[in-house]
Amino acid sequence: MTSIDDFIAIIRDEIGIPVEADDAGRHFDQLPGWDSVFLLQLLTALERETGRRISLPDVLDCPDLKSVYALATAS
């Protein structure tokens, strides 16, 4: 996963939610069809993709997809 586009593709293909790159900064409350349980599925998919552990409570605190991406790519 090297770009936000890859990240969006994972959400679309693994979680099945039709998001666009423009949606990354929208609060989850404004994201149509979003459910907090998707964050758990997303975390699993990202850990598999990146081979790294990501803090689950940090992910649960994220207000939007952009912040999840930042967590997943933080060095």
Next chain:
Amino acid sequence: MAAPTTEGSDRETGETLLTLHRSGRLAAEYPRVRGLLAGCSEAELRRAGNLLSRLRPEDVRQAHPGVPVVSVAVTGHGTLAPLVPALTAELARHGLLLRPHLADYDSYVFDLSDPGSTLRRFDADVVLCVLDPAVVLDELPVPWTPEDVERAWDEKLGLLTGLVTRYRSTGRGTLVLNTVPLPALLPAQLLEHRSRARLGAVWRQANSRLLELAQSHPGLVVLDLDPLVAEGIAVTDERLSQYAKVHLAPPLLARYAREVGHLARHLAGRTKKALLLDLDGTLWNGTLGEDGFDVLQGDHSEPFRFLQRVVRQLGSQGVLLGVVSKNDVEPVRAVLREHPRMVLREEDLVTVVANWRPKHENIAELAGTLNLGTDSFVFMDDTPAECGLVEAELPGVTVLRAGAEPAHHVATLLRDGWFDTLVLTTEDRARVEKYQQEVERRDFLQQSASVEEYLRLLGVRVRLSPVAPSEVARVSQLSLRTNQFNMTLSRLQPADVARLVAGPATSVLVVHAADRFGDNGLVGAVFLRRAADVVHIDGFLLSCRVFSRGIEQACLGAILRHARAAGATAVVGEHRRGPKNGAVRDLYPRHGFRQVTDDGTTTVFRHDLDSEDPLPVPAHLQFTDQCGGDTP
């Protein structure tokens, strides 16, 4: 035709599903999904579940009104949302569509006990009340002792027993509980081995009491998670449990969903009925044509003898067994009769097909002889080309690929509970004999000069009577298994049948049949309801073994006579269109009913009872009517 490898087909499956998802065509192409999911890996299945659970069931239903829907309500203690995609995928594997309801967090007590709860109003076919370790752990003080655990379990078991009783008294649908595996982090907190042993005993006793609930409450299913965990699945994922209250790890939830998929398939009337096996390389090591009686010798033969024992075990519970082999028939019969190391014998089998024709032709012909749909068959073979050919020619047949390691054959056979059932009846245990008689009847028919002579010589005896309490389970099972002669596609669980028996305006009649070849047992059921001066036939089922013998005419005639004697002015019957009951669409008009309405799925017929005996018993039948005043 070469069969694709597992790895290749997995990739292909994933890509195709993804392409359908990306182009928004998953709902439109839903009937393809079952085939795409066959044999795909757990990882692929997990992703498929995510994608499929985004579909709206009503969109799939609109595109494909024939897809069977199973509604499942999920409740319990922890966060159970991850279970829904897993259930979606497992039901899709069996060609079913999930209509899910996910209850609010930790709401199971209210959900099950209050008849007005959202869950109860959802009216599910299956209600899953998922129990996890936190059900008990959340009740423990700090510090705790095994006695505290015992007390907490006692309270929960009392609560659960009450919930089961209350739910069963008013709720429809099969309630499913589960045992709770002991998480390793619990005994590890006790330093003394004696205390650990005490905790283990307390925990196992609680699980035993859960399992015993299933013995005392018919219609309750308690899934035992211990054997699933013993396959090597972790009980908990500590991060998910502690941060997100997902108290059973997702892989265990997925495995649990697979068991629910088997149950849903059974409740939807899609239980498999017959198991056909190849011989060389599947049921024995070696090649009969070359090795003769040297097949099934040496240490290499042990996995094959294990498979034979398991196959016999299935046969003893009503699964029809047959072999389909490319061999000459005489040597095959000789081995089945005389080989000292064979476990499976000729008398265990309803049929031995050994010839050089393509296997799919043999299977199609056998389906005709046994009067079963090809989708009632499971076929197991070690030759990929044979598997691929049967799959391609008979897509309804479930094909099990016996792989290169024979020690895994039994696991391959049992992995998907193809023959699972809620209850076994005496009919099941005698089924093999009944179908062997069926094959004899076919031979007899072929030797008879005419159908009339065949029927006369067959000496059919039929008895119509009110259902006895001991027959309720069999009537339920007949409704779940019968797809062809099932006028209204009745799918009744035992509690539903009991309710009809107890109802003031409803009654259940059963049909017993026998002939010169033996007793067919309980082969049919009629569900009647009286409304004002009209008798409604809400359901009419007849086992496929006894079609075309005039039994339906004799039974309908009796219903008309009883209705007339009880002062009714008409009898109304319906035919609801299903994938396999087209042959009985004209049952009512053939017997003097006239069509009243037809809305595209259901046709309604009416008989005005305008003569003394509108439908006499066919001359070749000996008919006993024991209904007396028991019809409405």
